[in-house]
Amino acid sequence: MKQTIVIKIGGNASTQLPQTFFAQLEKWWLQGKRILIVHGGGPQISQWSQKLNLNVQKIDGIRVTDPATLDVTKAVLLGLVQPKLCQSIADAGLPVVGLNAADNKLLQGEYLDHDKYGEVGKITQINKEWLHQQLRDEIGILAPLAQTKDGQWLNVNADLAAAKIAIELEAESLVLLTDVPGVLNSGKLVPLLSESVADQLYQKNIIKSGMMPKIKASFTALKNGVSQTFITNDLGRPGTQFQ
Numbered sequence: 001m002k003q004t005i006v007i008k009i010g011g012n013a014s015t016q017l018p019q020t021f022f023a024q025l026e027k028w029w030l031q032g033k034r035i036l037i038v039h040g041g042g043p044q045i046s047q048w049s050q051k052l053n054l055n056v057q058k059i060d061g062i063r064v065t066d067p068a069t070l071d072v073t074k075a076v077l078l079g080l081v082q083p084k085l086c087q088s089i090a091d092a093g094l095p096v097v098g099l100n101a102a103d104n105k106l107l108q109g110e111y112l113d114h115d116k117y118g119e120v121g122k123i124t125q126i127n128k129e130w131l132h133q134q135l136r137d138e139i140g141i142l143a144p145l146a147q148t149k150d151g152q153w154l155n156v157n158a159d160l161a162a163a164k165i166a167i168e169l170e171a172e173s174l175v176l177l178t179d180v181p182g183v184l185n186s187g188k189l190v191p192l193l194s195e196s197v198a199d200q201l202y203q204k205n206i207i208k209s210g211m212m213p214k215i216k217a218s219f220t221a222l223k224n225g226v227s228q229t230f231i232t233n234d235l236g237r238p239g240t241q242f243q
């Protein structure tokens with residue numbers, strides 16, 4: 001569906017959305033684009049885990065998730081982050097619907113590597129027809145959680161979830177909205193990034209932590225039919241575009 005735009009909003013970015021974000025969203029909506037927002041909430045999950053004396057550990061940007069942390073993840077994403085985002089988009093006068101994995105088996109998944117990450121998964125199947133229908137009338141706000149065929153919930157990194165969903169929806173673009181202007185090298189924005197240069201930046205430890213799943217997500221989407229992928233902190237600016 002070439003009229004679809006998938007925007008991933010990181011947990012930090014979701015707390016400081018500028019007016020330009022809502023203006024661009026409205027512009028795309030009025031142009032007839034279908035818009036799906038996949039939201040993160042990593043910093044909020046870490047904060048609540050700490051309050052509850054749970055261990056916070058990430059490996060290359062992926063949270064190690066034990067059953068108690070999975071409960072916190074669900075509660076924070078579906079109880080705090082998502083309603084707040086829905087509220088701010090509704091306040092901007094745009095139609096919005098909050099969505100999660102359990103809505104008509106929207107996101108099915110399987111474990112990534114149970115021994116390494118615990119209750120963490122990757123998305124394997126999407127209820128596309130139903131999702132397309134929802135996006136005809138409303139902007140969708142979707143949490144990065146999936147369910148196995150047996151109904152077990154899985155925590156999914158939001159960048160990787162957004163890429164998989166963008167591919168499945170045949171989106172025209174994927175925008176990863178975060179708290180930095182794009183990929184930085186010695187403090188300078190890299191406007192265009194190829195996979196070989198990204199590998200070099202990774203080898204030099206310039207691309208690390210939370211940027212790693214974003215790079216993987218961007219190239220995966222690009223190689224699988226999404227025409228354009230960006231990492232930015234402003235919907236009005238392309239930040240880093242992938243090539």
Ligand SMILES: Nc1ncnc2c1ncn2[C@@H]1O[C@H](COP(=O)(O)OP(=O)(O)O)[C@@H](O)[C@H]1O
Pocket residue numbers: 009010011012013040041042043061177178179180182183184185206207208209210211212
């Ligand atoms: N080369 C890089 N350029 C920019 N940011 C980087 C880079 N390498 C690591 N990062 C880190 O990645 C962070 C963004 O990832 P993350 O904190 O997971 O954000 P989000 O919550 O938006 O997913 C940046 O704030 C920065 O600390």
Ligand SMILES: CC(=O)N[C@@H](CCC(=O)OP(=O)(O)O)C(=O)O
Pocket residue numbers: 009010011012039040041042043045061062063073120121144155156157158159210
């Ligand atoms: C498995 C995994 O890492 N899940 C992520 C889901 C939220 C997320 O990705 O949020 P940000 O985009 O704000 O980082 C987590 O628990 O932090």
